[in-house]
Amino acid sequence: MATRAAKAINIAVLGAGTVGSQVIRLIQERREDLQRRSGVLWNLTAVLVRDLDAERDYDVPANLLTTDIAEALVNADVVVELIGGIEPAFDYVKRALKAGACVVTGNKALLAKHGPELFALAAANQVELQYEAAVAGAVPIVRALRESLAGDRVNRVLGIVNGTTNFILDRMSTTGATYDESLQEAQALGYAEADPTADVDGLDAAAKCALMASLAFHSRVLIDDVSTEGIRAITPAQITRAREANMVVKLLAVAERRTTTSGEEGIDVRVHPALLPAGHPLASVSGAFNAIMLECEAAGELMFFGQGAGGVPTASAVLSDLVATAARHGHGQHPPLESHYEQLPVLPPQSTRVCYQVSLLVNAADAGLSEVVGEFAQHGISIQRASQKQVSIQCASQKQVPIQCASQNQVSDAQPAIPHLENAQVQSAERASVVLITNPATESDLREALDALRSSPTGVQVESVIRVEGVA
Ligand code: HSE
Numbered sequence: 001m002a003t004r005a006a007k008a009i010n011i012a013v014l015g016a017g018t019v020g021s022q023v024i025r026l027i028q029e030r031r032e033d034l035q036r037r038s039g040v041l042w043n044l045t046a047v048l049v050r051d052l053d054a055e056r057d058y059d060v061p062a063n064l065l066t067t068d069i070a071e072a073l074v075n076a077d078v079v080v081e082l083i084g085g086i087e088p089a090f091d092y093v094k095r096a097l098k099a100g101a102c103v104v105t106g107n108k109a110l111l112a113k114h115g116p117e118l119f120a121l122a123a124a125n126q127v128e129l130q131y132e133a134a135v136a137g138a139v140p141i142v143r144a145l146r147e148s149l150a151g152d153r154v155n156r157v158l159g160i161v162n163g164t165t166n167f168i169l170d171r172m173s174t175t176g177a178t179y180d181e182s183l184q185e186a187q188a189l190g191y192a193e194a195d196p197t198a199d200v201d202g203l204d205a206a207a208k209c210a211l212m213a214s215l216a217f218h219s220r221v222l223i224d225d226v227s228t229e230g231i232r233a234i235t236p237a238q239i240t241r242a243r244e245a246n247m248v249v250k251l252l253a254v255a256e257r258r259t260t261t262s263g264e265e266g267i268d269v270r271v272h273p274a275l276l277p278a279g280h281p282l283a284s285v286s287g288a289f290n291a292i293m294l295e296c297e298a299a300g301e302l303m304f305f306g307q308g309a310g311g312v313p314t315a316s317a318v319l320s321d322l323v324a325t326a327a328r329h330g331h332g333q334h335p336p337l338e339s340h341y342e343q344l345p346v347l348p349p350q351s352t353r354v355c356y357q358v359s360l361l362v363n364a365a366d367a368g369l370s371e372v373v374g375e376f377a378q379h380g381i382s383i384q385r386a387s388q389k390q391v392s393i394q395c396a397s398q399k400q401v402p403i404q405c406a407s408q409n410q411v412s413d414a415q416p417a418i419p420h421l422e423n424a425q426v427q428s429a430e431r432a433s434v435v436l437i438t439n440p441a442t443e444s445d446l447r448e449a450l451d452a453l454r455s456s457p458t459g460v461q462v463e464s465v466i467r468v469e470g471v472a
Contacts, residue, residue: 007040007041007330007331008040008041008042008043008330009038009040009041009042009043009077009078009326009329009330010043010045010075010076010077010078011027011042011043011044011045011076011077011078011079011080011322012045012046012047012048012072012073012076012078012079012080012096012101013044013046013047013048013080013082014048014069014072014079014080014081014082014083014089014092015048015049015081015082015083015084016047016048016049016056016058016060016082017082017084018310018311018314019082019106019133019311019314019315019318020047020080020082021056021057021058021311022058022311022312022314022315023080023082023315023318023319023322024044024047024058024060025058025059025315026312026315026319027042027044027319027322028044028058028059028060030319034319034322034323034326037323037327038322038323038324038326038327038330039326039327039330039331040326040327040329040330040331042322042326044060044064045064045074045075045076046064046065046066046071046072046073046074046076047060047064047065047066047072048066048067048068048069048072048083048092049065049066049067050067051067052065052066052067069088069092069095073092073095073096073099073101076096076099076101077101077102077329078101078102078103078104078322078325078326078329079092079093079096079101079102079103079104080103080104080105080318080322081093081096081103081104081105081106081107081110082105082106082107082318083107084106084107084109085107085109085110086109086110086113086114089105089107089110090110090114093105093107093110093118093129094118094121097118097121097122097125097127097129098121098125100125100126100127101127102122102127102128102129102130102325102329102335103118103122103127103128103129103130104130104131104133104318104321104322104325105129105130105131105133105134106131106133106134106314106317106318107131107134108131108134108135108204108207108208108211109198109203109204109207109223111131111134111207111211112206112207112208112210112211112222112223113207113222113223113224115211115214115220115222116220116222119338122338123337123338128325128328128335129338130321130324130325130335131211131321132317132318132320132321133314133315133317133318133321134207134208134211135161135208135211135212136159136161136208136290136292136304136306136308137163137290137306137307137308137309137310137313137314137317138306138307138308138313138314138316138317139290139291139292139304139305139306139307139308139317140304140317140320141159141212141292141304142211142215143320144294144302144304145157145212145215145216145294146215146336146339147336149294149296149299150336151298152296152297152298152299153296153297153298154216154217154294154295154296154297155256155257155295155296155297156254156255156256156257156293156294156295157209157212157213157216157253157254157255157256157292157293157294157295158252158253158254158256158282158292158293158295158469159208159209159212159252159253159254159282159290159291159292159293160250160251160252160253160282160285160289160290160291160292160308161204161205161208161209161212161253161290161292161308162199162202162204162205162208162251162290162308163191163287163288163289163290163307163308163309164186164191164192164196164199164200164204164288164309165199165200165202165205165230165231165251166250166251166285166286166287166288166289166290167182167185167186167189167191167192167287167288168182168183168186168192168200168231169182169231169234169239169248169249169250169251169273170286170287171185171186172234172236172239172249173239173242173243173248173249174286176236176239177236178236179231179232179234179235183196183200191288191309200230200231200232201228201230201232202228202229202230202231202251202271202272203223203228203230205228205251205253205271206223206226206228206253206271207223208253209221209226209253209254209255209269209270209271210222210223210225210226210269212253212255212292213226213255213267213269214340216255216294217255217257217267217342217344218339218340218341218342218343218344219267219340219342219343219344220340220343221255221267221269221346225269225346226269226270226271227269227270227271227272227349227352228270228271228272229271229272229273230251230273231251231273234249234273235464237463237464238464238466241357241359241435241464242275242357242466244435245275245357245435245437246277246278247275247276247277247278247283247357247468248275248276248278248283249273249274249275249276249466250273250274250275250276250282250283250285251271251272251273252271252272252273252274252276252282252469253270253271254268254269254270254271254469255267255268255269255270256268257344258347258352260347260351264345264347265344266344266345266346266347267344267345267346267347268346268347268349268352269346270349270352272467273466273467274354274466274467274468274469275357275466275467275468275469276468276469276470277470277471280469280470281293281303282470285305288307288308288309288310289305289306289307289308290305290306290307290308290309291303291304291305291306292304292305349443350442350443350444351442352442352443353440353441353442354440354441354467354468354469354472355384355437355438355439355440355441355467355468355469355471355472356437356438356441356446356465356466356467356468357435357436357437357438357464357465357466357467357468358435358436358437358438358446358450358462358464358465359433359434359435359462359463359464359465360372360433360434360435360436360453360460360461360462360463361391361431361432361433361434361460361461361463362431362432362434362458362459362460362461363430363431363432363458363459363460364390364430364431364432368388368432368434369386369388369432369434369436371453371456371458371460372386372434372436372453372460373386373436375449375452375453375456376436376438376449378449378452379441379445379446379448379449379452380441380445381438381439381441381445381446381449382438382439383436383437383438383439384437384438384439384471384472385436385437385471386434386435386436386437387434387435387436388432388433388434388435389432389433390430390431390432390433391431391432391433433463437468437471439472440472446465450462450465
């Protein structure tokens, strides 16, 4: 034991699942190192579990196990909350803070919903609330944003922060599997939950995006502020089109400073699938890995990469918070304060300007690239890249049209993907496939341009629309 260790901290762990069990195991196995690093003795005083008799693959004295939160909190100096979800975690964390315990949590959903109340409670009780494990598992992005970059100004955060969806998109891209097949594989490998909603609908990434934006911009950003779209609508056809354009599809979390046309400074926070050029640093992030790029005024570009999920990697982040908290607690030091002095407003997503890839089918005899480009120009949208190729389509009815249509909802467009074909008798036709990438445009301008093209007498069909990052 460290010779300078004069004090001890009592640690209660709430939840002994995938991450909690690894935290407990590592505390037992590495206690000597952890004590030396923090300069205090570590006493594991309670482990809150749901079932006292469940099988466990970690060593913990039976007398520490409890199902009673009140018992778990008795004499705890630091409470490690790894239950996840909102309740009962919210209640337990509040009780711990009010009782004067510091809290270390990996609960992004809780902080992205109730962070302001919990940080205020921690400040009022002069205790700390740490959450390195809540964003990107083992990747030390919370501490980097809050402490390493405390002297800089962060302008943009761009990340892949959900391993499950990255795995699914990667499998769709590398094996040609459908979304459903890839999701099943992710579930079989334990990446995706039986109910994959939080991952595939982008909610997990949105919570992480809110936490990163709060830190980066010294503002309070909650999950409901994040404009969020998931990956359920991504089709093999879109993956193929991405490959043809030398791009990949990724679920991205984006948080950036923006000044509006009226001079107001604010932030955009969004999670959505997007194309990335194959040479982009995030494009090669494969499988269930996470990566985050930061654009900072003084430091320039920084990139963080690593395992964003899993019991052992996430336990590493929890232990880093425990070491820091234990050291400060043991030596009467103050934690870094939650900083929200900038209070930048979250700008309406309708005013965000991004690039889009738009894939259209046009009647080759009547229309083509020039009509499409002209219509976009009418709506103030310029085109940075475009291609056109002839396709021959033989079909007797809409059902036989050999086109994968999807993602109209990626521009929040509730209209059918191919309105022209509804109830239509479609004959064999020479068609041209037009694929273009726009310069940054608002969603509403894009929607209006697409509506105008759809109602054109030349029979333009919108196959898919997807955002593009890294090309503007
Ligand atoms: N389910 C998350 C992911 C890990 O797949 O990245 C926990 O946030």
